[in-house]
Amino acid sequence: MKKIILILILITSSINVFAASGFEAILNVPLGLSVGIPTGIQQDANIKGTAGFDSGITAQLGYMIGIGKIGVSILGELGYSYDSYRYYYTVNAGNILNSKYTSGLHTHSFQIGLLPKVNIGAFAIGVGFGVKIPVSGYSTYKAEGSVAGIEGSTSTEKVSLNRDDLKNYDRNVIPYIKATFDYSFFFTSKIALNVGAYLGYDFGLASKSPIDGEYTGIDSFNIGLQLAFRFAPRL
Numbered sequence: 001m002k003k004i005i006l007i008l009i010l011i012t013s014s015i016n017v018f019a020a021s022g023f024e025a026i027l028n029v030p031l032g033l034s035v036g037i038p039t040g041i042q043q044d045a046n047i048k049g050t051a052g053f054d055s056g057i058t059a060q061l062g063y064m065i066g067i068g069k070i071g072v073s074i075l076g077e078l079g080y081s082y083d084s085y086r087y088y089y090t091v092n093a094g095n096i097l098n099s100k101y102t103s104g105l106h107t108h109s110f111q112i113g114l115l116p117k118v119n120i121g122a123f124a125i126g127v128g129f130g131v132k133i134p135v136s137g138y139s140t141y142k143a144e145g146s147v148a149g150i151e152g153s154t155s156t157e158k159v160s161l162n163r164d165d166l167k168n169y170d171r172n173v174i175p176y177i178k179a180t181f182d183y184s185f186f187f188t189s190k191i192a193l194n195v196g197a198y199l200g201y202d203f204g205l206a207s208k209s210p211i212d213g214e215y216t217g218i219d220s221f222n223i224g225l226q227l228a229f230r231f232a233p234r235l
Contacts, residue, residue, distance in 0.1 A: 020066025024073055024232035028058050030198055032224015036087040036104075039206065040216030052084025052104060054222050060115055069235050071119035073126075081111040081132050083174070085204045085218040086140075099145030105205065105218065107137040107166070109174065121235055122184045122192075132174040134205070137161045170208035171215055177201050180226070186234050194228035 036049030058079030064071045086104035113130015141157040166172055182196030199222070206217025 020071060020233040020235045021064060022066075022233040024060075024062055024064045024075065024230070026060040026075070026194065026228050026230045026232075028060060028079075028194070028226055028228035029056070030058075030224055030226040031055050032198065032222055034084050034086075034202075034220040034222045036085050037219040037221060038087055039204075039219055040209065040214050047087050047089045049218070049220075050086045050088050050102065052086040052106070052220070054081070054083050054220075054224060056081040056111065058111060064119065064232055066119075066233060066235050069121050071233075071235050073117040073119060073124070073232070075115045075117065075126075077111065077113045077115045077128065077130060079111050081107075081109045083107050083109065083132065083202060083220065083222075085202075085220050087218055091145075099143055102140075102142045102144075104140040105137065106140065107132070107134040107174070107205075109134045113176070115178075115180070117180070117182075119235060122186070124180070124182045124184070124196075126180040126182070127178075128180070129175070129177045132176060132202070134166045134172070134174065135163050137166060166205065169205040169217070171203070171206040171217070174205065175203045178222070182226070182228070184230055184232075189234050190231055192230040192232070192234070194226070194230050196226050196228070197224065198226055199223055 032054045034052045034054045038047045058077050060075040060077050062075035064073040084106050088102040090100045092098050109132035111132045115126050115128030117124045117126035139159045144154045178200035180198045182194045184192035184194050186192040202220045204217045204219045206215035
């Protein structure tokens with residue numbers, strides 16, 4: 001009888017320890033800034049990154065294993081991502097030409113990845129990776145400055161791009177890594193509003209040099225805020 005009681009106590013304790021385990025689903029909306037990072041030949045030229053805008057909507061689905069106030073979530077991530085990769089360079093030739101040229105590549109992508117998280121109470125830290133597959137986008141170009149001493153000369157251009165255009169890049173998908181930081185405000189035992197932030201790095205579309213095999217393109221560093229609805233057991 002004592003052994004049976006001991007076994008029942010151990011089973012009950014195990015159930016309590018893992019009581020917070022279960023299915024987890026998050027609908028997440030990130031909004032942030034990106035800064036272009038020239039790579040390859042462009043890294044050595046007089047080319048500098050400039051700021052752009054990122055957004056999207058993703059679903060994070062998986063399972064959380066809870067042990068007391070600590071939980072480990074293994075989440076897959078699927079969704080849509082809008083990203084900007086922007087840079088500029090200047091030309092200064094005295095009174096003849098003094099201009100600034102700004103270019104950008106803006107992509108609409110299908111995003112797929114993996115995002116493991118460690119949950120400590122209502123706070124969560126995640127480190128994820130995956131790929132963004134551009135399906136469409138557009139390029140922008142703007143020239144501004146002075147020509148022959150005449151100020152205010154400006155020209156702009158915008159060109160739409162489809163998937164076939166984007167496939168012309170040698171690296172025509174966008175690998176990414178990111179870190180996320182979230183806090184959950186629970187309304188019920190399983191439904192919460194997440195408020196958080198993220199840091200990320202995109203390895204942008206790039207062309208491969210036939211000489212040294214080095215990729216030349218524009219990567220981006222991303223930082224922003226995110227809001228989400230979360231369905232998960234409360235720790």
